[in-house]
Amino acid sequence: MREAxxxxxxxxxxxxxxxxxxxxxxxxxxxxxFIARRAEPVALVGWSQGAAIAQEAALAAGERVQCAALLATYGRQNEMDRILQRSWDRFSLGGADLDSLRLALGLLTAFPPDRLADDEFVLFMGSIQPEWAGMPDAETRRRSADFIATYQERLQSLAGLDSPCLVMGYELDTDTFAARAQEVADALPNATYLELPGLGHAAPISDPDRVWPPVVAFLAEHHPVR
Structure with missing residues (x-):
């Protein structure tokens, strides 16, 4: 995405x-x-927790943010998310004996069934597990957990975000869930909701050719290169 x-x-x-x-x-x-130090208004792009940060930053910055693309975002915590967070907290305390469980939960929450049925894909993701689903750094996990624990019912407040927003959900997302992205789109007064069928939470990485073109088109419309 950065290169594009x-x-x-x-x-x-x-x-x-x-x-x-x-x-x-x-x-x-x-x-x-950071936004306040920019000479010109900016556009924000965020995915998952990054999308939650982007929507709140856009709300705080007002006209200094021209638009925001919010991928797999959410505006509240749900019960399934609380269960997942307790699981990741437990995994952060264990050793290598929990690696298979970390890998299983990572795969199940990131990718759709067709990818999980692909043996070569699963073997490859297992071979690079330390890069994405291994033993988490304690400080990184603490920051993520603290953010999630404090980011609760925000949908009503997000109604104050007037900047154009593209909210993108993924049909088979079992981490943040498309339904929660739809909730954010419904709360925002100037949002376009796009749900991509057949994709999971990691779609920006696993299926960039489907995810990024509509994001780039949205930015070109609302934040053209000067």
Missing amino acids: LLASGYRVTTFEHRPQHSDWRSVVACVDA
Whole structure:
């Protein structure tokens, strides 16, 4: 995605949140401070937790954000998410004996059934498990867990976000769920909702040719290169 935007003439900044405090308001404050230093309005693109950060940063920044693309986003925690978070917390405390369980949960929440039925794909993802579903770094897990624990019922507040937003859901997403992305789209006054069939939560990585073209088209319409 970064390469595609750079090739189109955009200046791209990738944000990795590492604030001292990792509740969602502290994270958004860091992004808002960055946006305030820009000479021109910006566009935001976020996926999963990054999308939740992007929508809150857009809400805080007002006219300094021209538009936002929110992929697999959410505006509240649901009961299934609480169960998943308790599972990841438990996995963060165990050793290598839990690697098979980490891999299983990672695969089941990231990819659709057709990918999981592909032996070569599953073997490949297992071979690179340390890169994406291995023993998590304790500090990284703490930041993520703190954000999720503090980011609760936000749908009503998101109604104040006036900037154009593309909200993208994935039909077979078993992590953040398309229904929760639809909730955000319904709450936003100026949102377009697009649900891509047959894709799972990791679609921006596993199926970039389906995910990124509509995002780039949205940015070209609402935040053209100058």
